[in-house]
Amino acid sequence: MNKKGLLLVFSGPSGVGKGTVLKEYLSRHPHTAFSVSATTRAPREGEIHGQHYFFLSQKEFDQLVERKGFLEHAQFAGNCYGTPRKAVEENLEKGIDVVLEIEVQGALQVKEQCPDAVLVFVMPPSFTELSRRLSGRGTEDETTVARRLSNAAREMEAAKRYDYILVNQTVEEAASQLEQIVCAAKHTARYLNKFIEEVEDDAKTCCK
């Protein structure tokens, strides 16, 4: 049987609740590793190095890029973000599933480099519902909400390029959907490639 871990890439528009769904999923599957991203932006209050992000200087970041130390990396609002490759690959080799929560651009980079990665895009039940959730926070003015909705609309254009779509009606339900997706992904012919070959070899020996 294939014992390699599954690489799960998780994206979705801001406000869709992907962090909450992931938190629920990870609490049900504590052996799944969550990949901590690296960034050149300054830590915000309360953010811990190695837990929320690896905070790197621009020089450190560039050196890692040069050494192909990132699985994917991209720039946003003048700051660099990236997924350190080593921890991901080590976990997968050990048979541990790894979750990346990254934006669309990075997710598609990962898919190119790791065709076995499973890309999951979280969608709201409707755009009206996303709009309601973003406005309902009450922490941002109308212009900010409008900008975030416009960003969300743009981000969702990539949904079709993902493998699976998770519709976030309730957190519990979405986490259960994710569990089913992970189980199914471990039953694709691609994932079980080695197992199929083993049985085939076995068959050749048997039927000689």
Place this chain on the structure above:
Amino acid sequence: MNKKGLLLVFSGPSGVGKGTVLKEYLSRHPHTAFSVSATTRAPREGEIHGQHYFFLSQKEFDQLVERKGFLEHAQFAGNCYGTPRKAVEENLEKGIDVVLEIEVQGALQVKEQCPDAVLVFVMPPSFTELSRRLSGRGTEDETTVARRLSNAAREMEAAKRYDYILVNQTVEEAASQLEQIVCAAKHTARYLNKFIEEVEDDAKTCCK
């Protein structure tokens, strides 16, 4: 939301227990339709027309082929077998999932015609185990068992072309795996295409 049914194509070598797994799955999901194949072979004792097979004359079968009445059809040991298209399409339109239990050749024909079909191949935990199950029936002589094993080895070569692999350790477990595969298949970006488009259109109106 997409309300079209899922077309599930189920194959696997003789002796792997796919019929038993399907029976368990269908008992858990009685609203899933099982497609009854048509054949030109004579009914065996106890076989009922419309339940086990639609028993057709060669002329009737050929006419249906000509009218594109089959989703797939093939010949085995001088007899013709086919999946009547109409019942399958009607059920899918009504939002009812449809299961076909057909051999490899037909399954790959279906995939070509219906790219949305989900192909599931049932494998034994090992070839030795399949050999044990086939010999253990005790109803066939050694030559027959050897021939069936050799057929199984050949059939399994197609496993990699299927979407999902179901490993039949126990019937209950395999049926549960199938449930997860069906749920996940209903969350692929391909299956939820219409839903994605709806949310996108909604977004365009919202962000105008």
